[in-house]
Amino acid sequence: MTTTPASHEVSLGMPQLPAPAYPAEVRARLEADAREVIARYPDSRSALLPLLHLVQSEEGHVTRTGMQFCADVLQLTTAEVTAVATFYTMYRRKPGGDYQVGVCTNTLCAVMGGDAIFSALQEHLGVGNGETTEDGKVTLEHIECNAACDFAPVLMVNWEFFDNQTVESAKRLVDELRAGATVEPTRGAPLCTYKETARILAGFPDAREGAVEAGGSGGPASLIGLRLAKGESPQPRVVHPRGQDAGPTRDTAHQSSPGEHLSSHDAPQETSASDPAHPAGPAAEEGE
Amino acid sequence: MTLTTDNGDTAASGGADLSPEELLAPVLSAFWDEEKSWSLEVYRRHEGYEGLRKALAMAPDDLIAYVKDSGLRGRGGAGFPTGMKWQFIPQGDGKPHYLVVNADESEPGTCKDIPLLYANPHSLIEGIVIACHAIRSSHAFIYLRGEVVPVLRRLHEAVREAYEAGYLGKNALGEGLDLDLTVHAGAGAYICGEETALLDSLEGRRGQPRLRPPFPAVAGLYACPTVVNNVESIASVPAILNKGKDWFRSMGSEKSPGFTLYSLSGHVAGPGQYEGPLGITLRQLLDMSGGMRPGHRLKFWTPGGSSTPLLTDEHLDVPLDYEAVGAAGSMLGTKALQCFDETTCVVRAVTRWTEFYAHESCGKCTPCREGTYWLVQLMRDLEAGKGTHADLDKLADIADNINGKSFCALGDGAAAPIISSLHFFRAEYEQHIDEKGCPFDPARSTAWADTHTEVNA
Numbered sequence: 001m002t003t004t005p006a007s008h009e010v011s012l013g014m015p016q017l018p019a020p021a022y023p024a025e026v027r028a029r030l031e032a033d034a035r036e037v038i039a040r041y042p043d044s045r046s047a048l049l050p051l052l053h054l055v056q057s058e059e060g061h062v063t064r065t066g067m068q069f070c071a072d073v074l075q076l077t078t079a080e081v082t083a084v085a086t087f088y089t090m091y092r093r094k095p096g097g098d099y100q101v102g103v104c105t106n107t108l109c110a111v112m113g114g115d116a117i118f119s120a121l122q123e124h125l126g127v128g129n130g131e132t133t134e135d136g137k138v139t140l141e142h143i144e145c146n147a148a149c150d151f152a153p154v155l156m157v158n159w160e161f162f163d164n165q166t167v168e169s170a171k172r173l174v175d176e177l178r179a180g181a182t183v184e185p186t187r188g189a190p191l192c193t194y195k196e197t198a199r200i201l202a203g204f205p206d207a208r209e210g211a212v213e214a215g216g217s218g219g220p221a222s223l224i225g226l227r228l229a230k231g232e233s234p235q236p237r238v239v240h241p242r243g244q245d246a247g248p249t250r251d252t253a254h255q256s257s258p259g260e261h262l263s264s265h266d267a268p269q270e271t272s273a274s275d276p277a278h279p280a281g282p283a284a285e286e287g288e
Numbered sequence: 289m290t291l292t293t294d295n296g297d298t299a300a301s302g303g304a305d306l307s308p309e310e311l312l313a314p315v316l317s318a319f320w321d322e323e324k325s326w327s328l329e330v331y332r333r334h335e336g337y338e339g340l341r342k343a344l345a346m347a348p349d350d351l352i353a354y355v356k357d358s359g360l361r362g363r364g365g366a367g368f369p370t371g372m373k374w375q376f377i378p379q380g381d382g383k384p385h386y387l388v389v390n391a392d393e394s395e396p397g398t399c400k401d402i403p404l405l406y407a408n409p410h411s412l413i414e415g416i417v418i419a420c421h422a423i424r425s426s427h428a429f430i431y432l433r434g435e436v437v438p439v440l441r442r443l444h445e446a447v448r449e450a451y452e453a454g455y456l457g458k459n460a461l462g463e464g465l466d467l468d469l470t471v472h473a474g475a476g477a478y479i480c481g482e483e484t485a486l487l488d489s490l491e492g493r494r495g496q497p498r499l500r501p502p503f504p505a506v507a508g509l510y511a512c513p514t515v516v517n518n519v520e521s522i523a524s525v526p527a528i529l530n531k532g533k534d535w536f537r538s539m540g541s542e543k544s545p546g547f548t549l550y551s552l553s554g555h556v557a558g559p560g561q562y563e564g565p566l567g568i569t570l571r572q573l574l575d576m577s578g579g580m581r582p583g584h585r586l587k588f589w590t591p592g593g594s595s596t597p598l599l600t601d602e603h604l605d606v607p608l609d610y611e612a613v614g615a616a617g618s619m620l621g622t623k624a625l626q627c628f629d630e631t632t633c634v635v636r637a638v639t640r641w642t643e644f645y646a647h648e649s650c651g652k653c654t655p656c657r658e659g660t661y662w663l664v665q666l667m668r669d670l671e672a673g674k675g676t677h678a679d680l681d682k683l684a685d686i687a688d689n690i691n692g693k694s695f696c697a698l699g700d701g702a703a704a705p706i707i708s709s710l711h712f713f714r715a716e717y718e719q720h721i722d723e724k725g726c727p728f729d730p731a732r733s734t735a736w737a738d739t740h741t742e743v744n745a
Contacts, residue, residue: 040470042384042427043510048492049475053434074492087494087650088475090434102435106396107594107640108554108626113734144478144644146435147393147402149553149626150560153735159437166736187406188438201434201473205444212445215438217325218317218407224560225550226317228308228576 019064019078027069030058034073037203044074048084050202052091057198061092090201097132098193099177102143102156103170109145112152113166118142120167125174137178139194150221151186158197160188163219189214308576312564313539315527315547316520320407326442328449331410337455339526343418344462349379351422355525358533359545363400364390364481364518365592365621367544367610370525376505377423377513386514387419387428388490389522392474392481394433395593395701396644397624400549401519403561405432405439408523409446413455415522416469418529421461423515427468431486434473443471478648482696483516485650496652497696520549540566544609548623554589555581555629555733567612570625571604581738584629588712592621594641595701597708598634618708631737633728634713635720638705639667645702653695659686660702667706670717673725680717684710 021027033054038047048070055066067081074081085091103118104110121140125133132139148154151163155170162173163186176183183191189211200206227233319325319334328336343351356371377385389412393401405412416428432440447469450456460467472490479485480495487509489495508514524546528536537545544566550573553559557578562568570589580586586601591608597618599606606616613620628637646660666683669675683706691703710717719727731737 045492088477090476107637111733145396147399149397149399159435206441212441218320221560222403223321224558225562226314229312229314231309
């Protein structure tokens with residue numbers, strides 16, 4: 001999938017127009033949220049990371065409009081905001097699916113089966129790393145160590161834990177997600193959408209009934225030492241069973257997602273590392 | 289799919305007669321098996337906030353001295369004495385003081401703070417209140433990596449409960465002494481686990497390390513005196529106050545006292561969290577937990593995450609404390625014991641870690657930014673059987689040019705697996721070169737590789 005739309009032409013020195021603003025009611029609502037976020041910090045700029053999560057919760061990715069909003073409420077330049085937004089991997093720079101499926105492929109999970117799971121899911125979904133299924137449900141990516149090595153191989157969906165995965169369980173999981181089934185992680189609350197997750201990350205607690213207690217106190221691996229210390233025999237390792245009634249499997253050739261959002265066409269999408277053809281990346285886009 | 293206890297194939301040893309009950313000492317993890325272990329109610333039932341009561345009765349300077357005397361050392365990797373960090377905060381300087389808890393747990397292999405915060409967040413909050421009393425701070429922050437929403441949820445709830453119960457908020461530290469606690473979710477950057485990069489990130493900037501001095505104790509968050517402590521360090525403080533420093537010192541060794549969480553992972557029969565005195569050995573942990581997976585042998589392991597030099601089965605009896613692991617040529621680090629068996633290609637493992645460091649290098653300093661890039665190129669060639677013998681020397685040379693010469697410890701971490709794997713497994717690198725390919729079958733390393741034989745047996 002090419003991330004630069006074919007219609008994108010090289011700009012020869014004309015400054016980019018300012019990002020379109022949010023509609024007035026969206027802006028008013030986000031400003032109220034932003035005030036709450038800013039109030040948590042002695043210095044307003046500290047609110048930038050949560051505010052980027054907040055604008056991501058509005059649009060599903062960080063757009064120029066979102067960055068302009070952050071710049072406005074924090075009295076920063078868009079260059080300052082862009083510099084931060086492009087540094088952190090959790091800020092999406094292009095539209096993605098409702099469910100972000102991240103397969104840990106750092107060494108331990110990779111060796112324990114993460115590599116096999118990741119390549120099987122790419123084939124199963126017909127998408128590559130960072131790409132979204134054409135139904136807009138699942139964005140697949142490989143992720144780095146997520147601090148659950150004792151549950152390897154691990155998969156994260158919208159940053160909830162799916163422990164002790166296999167190729168089969170992972171395929172069933174994405175099928176269920178695409179079929180719209182309610183999916184519960186091994187540890188964590190029943191999945192909400194990517195946008196709703198981003199709002200929790202902005203610092204607004206999950207208000208759903210039972211969300212905090214969902215998933216129990218500690219996973220089996222977390223309790224293994226405690227059980228031994230109490231003279232109990234540790235519970236055997238269990239591969240988390242996913243429902244047998246897997247949703248319909250659809251083979252979908254991947255396509256680039258339509259640039260349907262108002263400002264998705266101009267969000268910086270690649271870093272200099274990932275796009276050697278444009279080594280200056282976002283800086284050139286902002287500064288030309 | 290049963291857990292075998294007898295054929296883990298870790299060579300039998302003498303002196304390993306102690307039972308798990310004698311070897312382990314669950315403190316922070318003592319009630320994780322109870323329902324709602326993360327709630328204030330359950331925490332209180334287990335003497336929660338008793339340490340705080342005792343701490344608030346002490347003068348701040350006495351409290352710092354007490355924690356210093358306990359010998360508690362930082363659990364985030366470096367092992368710096370926690371009480372000494374607190375003592376460095378200038379007093380009576382008229383500036384706000386801050387406590388920042390590093391909950392950015394991202395070191396490959398490390399998985400202790402996340403289960404701790406998931407099952408017992410109040411131990412951290414109680415520790416924070418105690419620490420803020422000691423360093424005279426009225427605002428603390430928990431910088432949690434963003435990629436762990438279930439933990440964020442429980443921290444939100446635990447902080448809400450603590451405010452409601454009066455442990456935080458108005459007059460929390462005594463008449464006229466308020467304390468606020470902000471939970472801050474990061475956005476995906478390993479470098480933010482480095483304490484000064486974390487502070488830049490918390491100030492709303494790209495997470496890049498700062499030049500020291502000045503150290504955070506003098507000019508940290510917003511250029512004010514700041515203590516940055518790991519989750520487990522701070523969470524260990526309430527128990528020290530509640531049960532006493534002598535109790536704490538009765539565990540571990542003179543220089544590495546106390547209890548800690550060991551995280552066993554990889555090709556082992558019983559991966560998970562094991563809380564016990566510092567100085568336990570990997571052999572003891574494997575013996576009690578069923579050893580390596582049936583029919584396999586330990587090949588290499590990390591004592592504390594991928595940034596700590598690899599060790600091998602020669603080192604099974606090294607006491608896992610700061611001094612002994614250091615003397616064995618590695619570092620205790622985060623006590624993330626990633627164990628790999630003989631099916632694992634060390635070149636593949638190191639390549640993947642190297643790709644991680646290159647991806648996470650913040651770009652601020654040249655040795656790390658450029659060096660990790662070239663390490664990846666060399667490692668990928670070597671793994672694919674396209675390397676030459678001269679590449680091995682070049683690899684060692686580049687790693688040496690990063691190690692100790694980069695701006696922060698990320699560069700040292702990138703060099704560690706390369707230097708140590710070349711030391712112990714040079715022959716395996718050479719095999720990749722001579723045979724023009726990887727001699728290992730990755731399918732044999734997976735968690736399910738041996739499932740069929742088990743079912744049929």
